[in-house]
Amino acid sequence: MPHLEYARYPWKVDIVATVFWVGEEPTENNPTPNDKSSWDTQWMQNYGGYDDPDPTKRKDNFTPIGFTPKQNPFYVALPYNDCIDYNSHKPEASRVIPWFKQRFVRSGKTVLKGQWIAIRYGNRVCYAQWEDCGPFVTDDHEYVFGNSRPKNTSNRGAGIDISPGVRDYLGISSSGRCDWRFVDVSEVPAGPWRSLGSNNHFVTQQKAEKAREHTEISSRLEELRRMRDAYFQQNGTGAAR
Structure with a gap:
């Protein structure tokens, strides 16, 4: 209350x-x-x-x-x-x-x-x-x-x-x-009033947070791919043995 x-x-x-x-x-x-x-x-x-x-x-x-x-x-x-x-x-x-x-x-x-x-x-x-x-x-x-x-x-x-x-x-x-x-x-x-609705502040906030988390994960994965590719470029095929 x-x-x-x-x-x-x-x-x-x-x-x-x-x-x-x-x-x-x-x-x-x-x-x-x-x-x-x-x-x-x-x-x-x-x-x-x-x-x-x-x-x-x-x-x-x-x-x-x-x-x-x-x-x-x-x-x-x-x-x-x-x-x-x-x-x-x-x-x-x-x-x-x-x-x-x-x-x-x-x-x-x-x-x-x-x-x-x-x-x-x-x-x-x-x-x-x-x-x-x-x-x-x-x-x-x-x-x-x-x-x-x-x-x-x-x-x-x-x-x-x-x-x-x-x-x-x-x-x-x-x-x-x-x-x-x-x-x-x-x-x-x-409470149940926070669960549904495109007009609901809490629903839109939750969606925004999920979208931000997805973006952060995608960015991190892309960064790891770049680091991997850079590693193999620097170390050549020998590093893969």
Whole structure:
């Protein structure tokens, strides 16, 4: 569990959580389809398929039966989008988002997607990445980055959407109440949330380390070949007897 006395970001407590999933069809209670996200027009395709929330169609590693997700199955939505469109940010974004300056690349490119958060329910804490906006509203920076309560009034005033993987790890039901806060990558402990996904910092780091190790081994082997060839050139055939 994150250490409260050293936490850079404070906990949001007693927040209603609802479950959502990649590929979710629109319903009366949720009119927004989730084959796309606020930041990814091909979310379901990039995820690798339908993240079936049915517990009987999920594996013990918190993923759906039938395919291995290409993105982190531990994901959430929070009710703020920093972008107006793909060319511009909201005017308050640079002021309210603590890490805006460090992650800004260009106008219209979100600095929120992929941010890690901790979700606490009872004695369990799960870690997930921010991958979509909602529930219901996308402009509630007073709650997401401030001290206000969620302004959404639908679904019992839900203030966070959690994926089936998060739900199953925590053992929480939809409309259950949880606490959450932002965390830095360095605060994310070992767990199933570090195992999968091209969008996952730990997966990409592991791949980079393996690639670096491969390069170092290849370079060393090439150096040994040069040393061998140089030895035989200097010593001629006599050295091979």
